[in-house]
Amino acid sequence: MSTSSRPTTVTSTPTAETIRSDRPHQTSDTASAAETARVAATVLAPAIGAGLISRRPAVLQFLERFDVDRKAIRTLRALRREHSGRPVRLRLPGRSVTVLLDHTDVGHLLAGAPTPFSPATLEKRAALSRFQPHGVLISERGEREQRRALNESALEPGHALHHLAGHWVRPIDSHAAELPHTIDWTSFSDVWWRIVREVALGGDTAADREITDLLGELRQSANWAYLLPAPRRRRQRFLDLVRQQVGLNRPNSLASALGAAASAGSADSAEADPADAADQVPHWLFAFDAAAIATFRALALVVTDPDVHDRARREAADAESGAPHQLPLLRACVLESLRLWPTTPMLLREARAGTEWGRDGAAFLTFTPLFHRDSARLPYADRFEPDIWLDGRAEQQPALVPFSGGPAACPGRDVVLFTTATLLAAILRRRTRR
Numbered sequence: 001m002s003t004s005s006r007p008t009t010v011t012s013t014p015t016a017e018t019i020r021s022d023r024p025h026q027t028s029d030t031a032s033a034a035e036t037a038r039v040a041a042t043v044l045a046p047a048i049g050a051g052l053i054s055r056r057p058a059v060l061q062f063l064e065r066f067d068v069d070r071k072a073i074r075t076l077r078a079l080r081r082e083h084s085g086r087p088v089r090l091r092l093p094g095r096s097v098t099v100l101l102d103h104t105d106v107g108h109l110l111a112g113a114p115t116p117f118s119p120a121t122l123e124k125r126a127a128l129s130r131f132q133p134h135g136v137l138i139s140e141r142g143e144r145e146q147r148r149a150l151n152e153s154a155l156e157p158g159h160a161l162h163h164l165a166g167h168w169v170r171p172i173d174s175h176a177a178e179l180p181h182t183i184d185w186t187s188f189s190d191v192w193w194r195i196v197r198e199v200a201l202g203g204d205t206a207a208d209r210e211i212t213d214l215l216g217e218l219r220q221s222a223n224w225a226y227l228l229p230a231p232r233r234r235r236q237r238f239l240d241l242v243r244q245q246v247g248l249n250r251p252n253s254l255a256s257a258l259g260a261a262a263s264a265g266s267a268d269s270a271e272a273d274p275a276d277a278a279d280q281v282p283h284w285l286f287a288f289d290a291a292a293i294a295t296f297r298a299l300a301l302v303v304t305d306p307d308v309h310d311r312a313r314r315e316a317a318d319a320e321s322g323a324p325h326q327l328p329l330l331r332a333c334v335l336e337s338l339r340l341w342p343t344t345p346m347l348l349r350e351a352r353a354g355t356e357w358g359r360d361g362a363a364f365l366t367f368t369p370l371f372h373r374d375s376a377r378l379p380y381a382d383r384f385e386p387d388i389w390l391d392g393r394a395e396q397q398p399a400l401v402p403f404s405g406g407p408a409a410c411p412g413r414d415v416v417l418f419t420t421a422t423l424l425a426a427i428l429r430r431r432t433r434r
């Protein structure tokens with residue numbers, strides 16, 4: 001995702017373009033060849049070029065210079081006007097892809113997971129199987145159900161404070177102390193991965209880079225999912241290392257929570273397989289990367305907004321006790337960073353049955369920046385406004401979905417918001433003391 005569209009203080013007023021459907025559309029349209037070409041050139045090509053699985057910084061910089069995000073949004077808004085908000089099927093060779101343009105339709109699509117709208121699309125299976133062949137996101141039917149339950153038991157979505165959160169505060173604080181006075185991306189991401197290894201795998205893995213370095217290489221190869229074969233040896237080494245580390249079951253790590261969930265699952269069901277449990281962790285490590293990007297952007301947003309900075313510093317200071325805290329404002333800042341620059345800009349689903357919008361096997365694309373920065377609907381579209389996540393305004397919008405939505409929404413959301421907000425608080429406290 002390019003970071004081209006900077007937040008501004010301009011307030012937009014809802015216009016006639018606002019399409020307020022309370023019910024999902026019952027029919028879909030087909031794009032003209034010219035419309036398809038415009039979507040392909042301004043939405044699909046830049047997203048693929050920027051790297052769907054691992055971002056390519058040089059391409060991102062290029063896209064930013066040409067304000068490509070804004071052009072993509074403009075294209076889709078024109079399509080929305082032309083087709084009165086109905087889903088529009090693109091005329092692409094060999095693949096039926098329908099773009100969603102209406103907020104209510106997005107809510108309907110996400111609520112319909114995994115049937116009729118499966119998250120395990122052809123594209124995701126091709127790319128993600130390179131480093132997480134048994135991940136829940138690319139699983140179907142009984143396997144999906146079982147793996148989703150395992151993820152939920154270990155990650156505890158819906159709980160702002162994971163039952164192990166108290167054990168993660170000190171490591172986060174002490175790794176934050178390793179940051180130099182001037183924080184740049186290199187120093188930040190190094191510290192971030194130390195924290196991630198410690199939270200996910202346990203104590204003495206903080207300095208062990210092999211797992212996360214291998215993951216980085218596999219992710220880069222996943223950008224070429226259709227064109228190049230998977231690097232088999234490195235993939236095997238990575239999966240073996242993860243299984244070995246998870247098998248150590250280090251106390252107070254997410255891996256230990258997974259181990260406990262897997263044991264409970266095996267007691268309840270003959271189908272649960274402990275080896276399968278460890279194979280959920282590659283996705284976790286992969287997804288923590290997005291959290292690093294979101295946190296770094298959130299930090300920049302906070303320190304450049306005097307009012308939010310002041311409130312955030314007070315929240316951080318009040319939380320100084322070594323105990324876990326909810327830090328609602330800092331969580332909201334991370335959510336807001338993800339609204340403005342979603343790290344998953346394309347949410348894909350694939351129909352597992354014929355629906356009102358297309359045939360079995362059809363793909364559906366939600367380009368989240370269209371909805372997250374919809375000035376026709378959101379007065380704060382391009383502004384940093386963390387309070388929308390605190391006062392109920394964000395909840396009223398079915399298409400503000402940085403962590404996706406519905407039954408396949410991100411189960412790691414609360415772990416992410418806890419670790420990121422706790423790290424931000426630690427950084428702000430240190431800077432305030434100087």
Ligand code: HEM
Nearest residue numbers: 119136137284287288290291344402403404408410411412
């Ligand atoms: C800022 C960080 C993160 C963001 C923005 C994020 C966002 C998302 C989104 C948008 C999806 C849906 C993807 C799709 O439908 O294609 C998803 C799925 C998922 N996320 Fe996250 N995620 C983050 C971090 C994490 C972390 C750290 C974990 C685990 C520790 C995690 C675990 C998962 C899992 C297991 C799924 C698959 C859920 C399913 O298919 O049922 N995520 N996440």
